[in-house]
Amino acid sequence: MELYIKNMVCRRCVLTVDQVLSELDLHSLSTELGIVKLKEQELTMDKQEQLSKKLEGLGFELLEPGKSRLIERIKNIIISKVHHSETLDLKVNWSQIISSDLHHDYNYLSALFSSVEGITIEQFIIRQRIEKAKELILYKELNLSEIAFKLGYSSVQYLSTQFKQVTGQTPSQFKSSVTANLQRKPLDSVGD
The missing domain is CATH 1.10.10.60 (Homeodomain-like)
Incomplete structure (x- = not known):
């Protein structure tokens, strides 16, 4: 599954997003500027909401599909x-x-x-x-x-x-x- 994240524009941002994914027990196959490829095929609404809130708290935005x-x-x-x-x-x-x-x-x-x-x-x-x-x-x-x-x-x-x-x-x-x-x-x- 691919996620697009707004304002993820530097290598430090990549590390921060990877840390958030780890905290939520999500598994990143690759994290690049603006794009995360997850091992998970789908996210529950609850998990997606948690991820979105954590990212927003750090100045990022999870983009809609x-x-x-x-x-x-x-x-x-x-x-x-x-x-x-x-x-x-x-x-x-x-x-x-x-x-x-x-x-x-x-x-x-x-x-x-x-x-x-x-x-x-x-x-x-x-x-x-x-x-x-x-x-x-x-x-x-x-x-x-x-x-x-x-x-x-x-x-x-x-x-x-x-x-x-x-x-x-x-x-x-x-x-x-x-x-x-x-x-x-x-x-x-x-x-x-």
């Missing part, structure tokens, strides 16, 4: 557009796409996403675009100009700047590194 689904849908929209489109439009309006697909105000979705994930939607988009750039660099079918165009960057320089900010390497350094294949991340963990 609908809110957690919104976050997953935001991620899916972005992943689909970045990784499964032929070419990203240079002027793609992410806020409009996300809010119209999910029928919610973008400011609400953005605040919810940030409070749970610990990064903004914009940062998540950048990380996804860079992950796609890594993939295209490894395939060696496109040059950097073609990759920049495909991913909706206005120039190779802009792609290179963001690439270095995210990875610590220029695209050329990444391309020539022997361990480039090991530097890719699973798509669902790119926001981490």
